[in-house]
Amino acid sequence: MKLLLLAASLSLVTSAAFACETVTAGDLTIEHAWSKVTIGADRPGVFYVSISNAGAADDALVGISTPAAGMPMLHETVVKDGIASMPHAMSIPVPAGQSVQLAPGGFHGMLMGLTAALKEGDSFPVTLSFERAGAVTVNVEVLSLRSEGPDCADAGQ
């Protein structure tokens, strides 16, 4: 069991290489771009990322595109009165001086019309469109189904 845990944590560290890349565009820093394994290509994939805005002006993420999916969309998981729903998010605010997470249980990219199933260790580019900063492309790492996000502690984030 211990060995298994060790192996699991090692594989997490090694596979998190892409997900720990940091991309900057103007005042924006974009990092921890990751996705999860999908079971086949007929179900949507997911896209998570963290964006911070060091500038004095508000920005907003207004869309995503990727060669990996025909219809990528921004969605938000909302749990209200005990009911979870996933409305389409027209735009995700990235206020000045703040950071926003696309993370499990909240904002996320929904990758519909996958061109192929996403497999652990794969990576694919996603282009984020910002209201002010324009288009920024990041590499997205596909992590295991059970992953809760990349472990970038060793990557000097």
Added chain:
Amino acid sequence: MRLSRLQIVLWVAAVAAMILFAGARWATQGEGVAETGPAFTPVFTLSDDEDRLRTSTEFRGKFLLVFFGFTNCPDVCPTTLSEVAQVMDDLGADSEKVQPLFISIDPERDRRLGLAAYTAAFHPAILGLAGTEAETQAAADSFKIYYERENDATSPDGYTMAHMPGLFLIGPNGEWLRQFPYGTPAADILSDLQNRF
């Protein structure tokens, strides 16, 4: 009546203990109401991926971890099923005392996409069930859970499902025990189960 200093101290201690005890009981009762509610026995009759009818009574003797979801759900459902998978791994030999169930609230589409392949990707112990619309509604009503199909042009096939994302624990006699709210860490679910064996 004159009380010695010792008696006063003892009385104060006794009253304080009573208040603490009552407070603690009240606090756990409040928690209990939120998580368990009145006792009831949910029932279901639903098909598995091989079209065999599975009923709530065949699982008597085991704890059931029941999740209502749909396989086109990219965020909430995989998160919860991953936690269930982790719990099953961590249970070790005790895992045979627990049967995790994934009940589809989008049965027609999930059946078409393949339910068993989906649940097995998380953990081979998870049994996926997808009944008819009527059977699914009956199961949800019995568990007192709500779900609804929502038309949404930005979702696959033009619709998505709103649903209660909790994980429900059913006892060996079929009785409702509690719900684990969405986002409950696997370790908390594990220790709750281990305390019941």
